Amino acid sequence: xxxxxxxxxxxxxxxxxLCVGLDPDITKFPPHLRNQPAAIFTFCKAIIDAxxxxxxxxxxxxxxxxxxxxxxxLEAICDYIRNAHPTIPIVLDAKRGDIGATxxxxxxxAFERYGADAVTMSxxxxxxxxxxxxxxxxxxxxxxxxxxxxxxxxxxxLTVEGKPLYQHVARLVADKWNTNGQCALVVGAxxxxxxxxVRNIIGDMPLLVPGIxxxxxxxxxxxxxxxxANGTGMMINSSRAILYAKPDEAAGEDFxxxxxxxxxxxxxxxxxxxxxxxx
Ligand SMILES: O=c1ccn([C@@H]2O[C@H](COP(=O)(O)O)[C@@H](O)[C@H]2O)c(=O)[nH]1
Numbered sequence: 458x459x460x461x462x463x464x465x466x467x468x469x470x471x472x473x474x475l476c477v478g479l480d481p482d483i484t485k486f487p488p489h490l491r492n493q494p495a496a497i498f499t500f501c502k503a504i505i506d507a508x509x510x511x512x513x514x515x516x517x518x519x520x521x522x523x524x525x526x527x528x529x530x531l532e533a534i535c536d537y538i539r540n541a542h543p544t545i546p547i548v549l550d551a552k553r554g555d556i557g558a559t560x561x562x563x564x565x566x567a568f569e570r571y572g573a574d575a576v577t578m579s580x581x582x583x584x585x586x587x588x589x590x591x592x593x594x595x596x597x598x599x600x601x602x603x604x605x606x607x608x609x610x611x612x613x614x615l616t617v618e619g620k621p622l623y624q625h626v627a628r629l630v631a632d633k634w635n636t637n638g639q640c641a642l643v644v645g646a647x648x649x650x651x652x653x654x655v656r657n658i659i660g661d662m663p664l665l666v667p668g669i670x671x672x673x674x675x676x677x678x679x680x681x682x683x684x685x686a687n688g689t690g691m692m693i694n695s696s697r698a699i700l701y702a703k704p705d706e707a708a709g710e711d712f713x714x715x716x717x718x719x720x721x722x723x724x725x726x727x728x729x730x731x732x733x734x735x736x
Contacts, residue, residue, distance in 0.1 A: 460574045460597030461638060463546045464663060467513040468689045470544060474680075474731070475724040476665065477508045478550075478696025479517040479534065483525070485701045487712050497522065498530040500712075502537055504700060507713040509542040511720040514692045516548040516665075535571045546574040548599065548665065548692065554579030560589040568593050575599050577643060577665070580626050587634060597663075598640050602626045602655060605645025605668035624654060631659040641665055644683070646674025646693065653682035661685045663692065670698030670723070680730035688731035695723055 458466075468474060481497045490496045505515060515538055522531040538547050549571055553563040567576035567590075575597025578587060590598040603613055603623040613623040623644075630640050642659065644652045646668030655664070664683055668674035676693075683691045702715035710718070 459595040459639065460546060461663065463544070463574060464513060464597075464692070465689070467545055471510055471513060471724075472728065473511055473513045473724045474684075474689065474691050474693050474727050475512050475720060476514040476516050476548065476692035476694040477504070477512045477699055477720060478667070478694045479504065479515055480521050480696040480700060482521060482701075485697075487704075495530055495533075497525070497527050498533050498537075501530075501534045503713040504716050505534070505538060505542065507717040508699065508720040509545055511717070511724045512545060514546045514548050515542075516550050516692070516694055516696070518550040518696070532571060535573065539572055546597075547572070548597070549573035549576045552577050552579060552601065554582050554586055556582065557585040557589055560586050564590045564593060568596050575641065577601065580630070584634065591634070591637060591639060594637055594639065596639065598634075599665050600626065600630050600634075600640060600642055602630070602642040603644045603648055603651045605647045605672055605674070609645065609648075621651075623651060624658060627655045627658040631662060635662065641692075643667070645672075646676075646679040647672055649675065649678035649682040652679065656683055656685075656690070661690055663690055665692045665694060667694040667696075669693060670695035676723075676726045677730050680727055684731055693727055695720075699723070 479501050481500055483491055486500055490500055493499055517531055522528055535547055549567045567573045577599045580600045615622045617625055634640055641663040643665045644655050646666050666683055669676055699716050699719050702719040704710045704712055704715045
């Protein structure tokens with residue numbers, strides 16, 4: 458099944474636009490996990506099992522694994538998601554971008570080694586740097602457009618031929634690169650006005666929208682700006698706010714139960730502003 462069809466099915470089955478981000482930071486793990494041999498796998502597995510029915514996608518961020526030489530645990534996590542929760546797409550957040558020959562290897566890394574359904578990448582090396590990913594016809598290419606960080610404005614907001622650069626990226630992907638319907642864009646929840654502009658340019662193309670939760674993006678503004686006519690069209694990501702939800706010790710709540718509680722609250726908060734969702 459293609460990435461876009463798998464994502465559409467997950468939106469419907471789980472009644473959710475929430476993407477659960479997997480950014481495992483050992484210093485924030487519960488003390489009993491920190492010194493275990495495969496602590497990252499154990500932590501992520503518990504989060505995945507606790508949140509799978511609340512999510513439309515899981516998004517592992519590769520830097521949290523490679524920084525600790527834990528790519529083997531990332532492989533194991535991707536295998537686990539595919540086997541235990543096969544209907545939930547895996548979005549590998551790697552933000553790749555390089556010349557075509559190197560991009561071919563990055564595509565193999567994402568789609569063969571990790572078995573990801575989609576991978577994030579930069580558009581700024583142009584068509585030949587993106588084309589190798591699009592050879593994988595049933596996988597997704599998620600291209601940075603208007604990122605959630607304040608510094609994103611340094612370049613993405615520059616005016617080029619009368620329009621901000623991020624709008625050129627949106628138009629280029631929608632009109633020229635998305636020939637097989639496998640592209641999506643990254644637009645931050647921290648910039649709802651730009652999110653609305655991008656939605657106007659790209660029609661129903663999916664958006665990966667990081668920036669709610671720890672980065673403070675407003676859920677109502679995000680959903681209103683980014684939803685499609687049928688109330689879908691987005692993977693709204695939250696990582697730290699779910700992974701490190703404060704356990705309520707008094708109620709005996711463990712980290713995974715706390716993550717589930719916050720994931721459910723976030724999914725329901727998103728659904729309040731959609732059409733066609735059961736709240
Ligand atoms: O514009 C972007 C693109 C990617 N990200 C990634 O999303 C998560 C956000 O984590 P939070 O803890 O929910 O803030 C993280 O993996 C980033 O690398 C982004 O934030 N903004």
